[in-house]
Amino acid sequence: MIFDLVISGGKLVTASTTYTSDIGINGETIAAIGEGLQGKEVIDARGKLVIPGAIDPHVHLEMPVGDTFSADDWASGTLAAACGGVTTVIDFVEPEPDEVLIAALQKRLESAKGKAVIDYGLHMTLRNDHPDTLNQIPAVVAEGCPSFKTYLTYEGFALSDKAFLNVLEAVGKARGMVLVHAENDAIVSYCTRQMIEKGKTSPGAHALARPAIAEMAAIQNSLAHAEVTGTPLYIVHISTAGGTSALEAAHLRGITAYGETCPQYLTLTEDKYDLPNFEGAKYVCSPPLRQKNDQETLWRGLAKGVLQTVGSDHCPFNFNGQKDKGRDSFVNIPPGLPGIEIRLALLFTFGVKKGHISINRWVDCCASSPARLFGLYPRKGHLIPGADADIVIFDPDKEIVVTKAVLHERVDYTPYEGIKLQGYPVMTILRGKSLVIENEYIGTAAHGQFLKRQVYQ
Ligand code: URP
Ligand code: ZN
Ligand code: ZN
Secondary structure (H helix, E strand, C coil): CEEEEEEEEEEEECCCCEEEEEEEEECCEEEEEECCCEEEEEEECCCCEEEECEEECCECCCCEECCEECCCCHHHHHHHHHHCCEEEEEEEECCCCCCCHHHHHHHHHHHHCCCCCCEEEEEEECCCCCHHHHCCHHHHHHCCCCEEEEECCCCCCECCHHHHHHHHHHHHHCCCEEEEECCCHHHHHHHHHHHHHCCCCCHHHHHHHCCHHHHHHHHHHHHHHHHHHCCCEEECCCCCHHHHHHHHHHHHCCCCEEEEECHHHHHCCHHHHHCCCCHHHHHCCCCCCCCHHHHHHHHHHHHHCCCCEECCCECCCCCCCCHHHHCCCHHHCCCCECCCCCHHHHHHHHHHHCCCCCHHHHHHHHHHHHHHHCCCCCCCCCCCCCCECCEEEEEEEEEEECCHHHCCCCCCCCCCCCCEEEEEEEEEEECCEEEEECCEECCCCCCCCECCCCCCC
């Protein structure tokens, strides 16, 4: 048989295996894996890693925050993602407080249509536990969005214990999963007030206003609620050793809960907030950057399987014109960092090359586990016949010094400026079509499709 496309002689890496083989692709699908495959077109992948397209389960494209929006839209953000080896992102629907959820979903789908260059799913944010809201959950699940985002902090979003419990119950009944931004709102409010009363308004005060204990307390609390309801819980952007240990303890009690961390917590530390000239604002995100010992625990958590995924939490704001709105006070700095493009490569250099995680765990955290947890597996996140031909060819020896110019994200800085990477994606293929070659986007149209995801298995 002659395949449409053959990727020849690469080292295939999945979440569980590493072996040298060819991949035969017909149309949009992996048709065969084996030796000596013949293709109308052949890509020589000898000396390279061949992995499933990365899946970023946590991004915020053109997200409204206060009176502004995150700087990447569906077009620029997904193009940058593709250049970084990502073939699927899962973003959010952010309904207004009384908006019908399905109407908000339709609006969000419209905003992506014709712009997204890679495939995408959507989590639904829930801002309250009104019966009217909860009754809409099954319809949202039926539309292919079985994961629901909750916040335990942020004005207008924070759910009380009782509301969070009601949401867990309703989502559980609909066979969905609850995502939680876990920071204790009372502690954050108290510490923020303390900072302001003491006249501490610089970016460094942002970290003090959101201490590690606020995350640990909220993680413990949310796990207690998940334990009572039995609903699967996914804790986003875990940044602390305490939060990781709380999740590990919950696993020992048999609770179904998952943990995500992010590249920024694995590679950067809170000393960035002390940079001169307000540069610390570039690192303001919630939760904030932490200490070296937190980082070490996060890496161990990923290696041991306490944490399952690495999401970018890509939420970029320009330094000039957005972050600098907070020169008077850290409370006015829009929180969030870019990271959609560099996640896979950062995790390879700082995780695999430094010996924190195996190459298979790298693929698992960046592709297979997000696919499994969010109802896309094995169509996405795996290299097997029948799966979508979402494939990344990754050169483990390619050296890159990260600068803003290397990246395609539409934001005026990168938090990773000057960092040396060893290993970078050299080709990204989405459903059989090459989108990126050698860091250059070559796609011709926005072929990204909305993915209706399956309920939690
Ligand atoms: O600071 C962050 N993480 N911004 C994005 C929104 C969120 O809380 O995930
Ligand atoms: Zn969050
Ligand atoms: Zn987020």
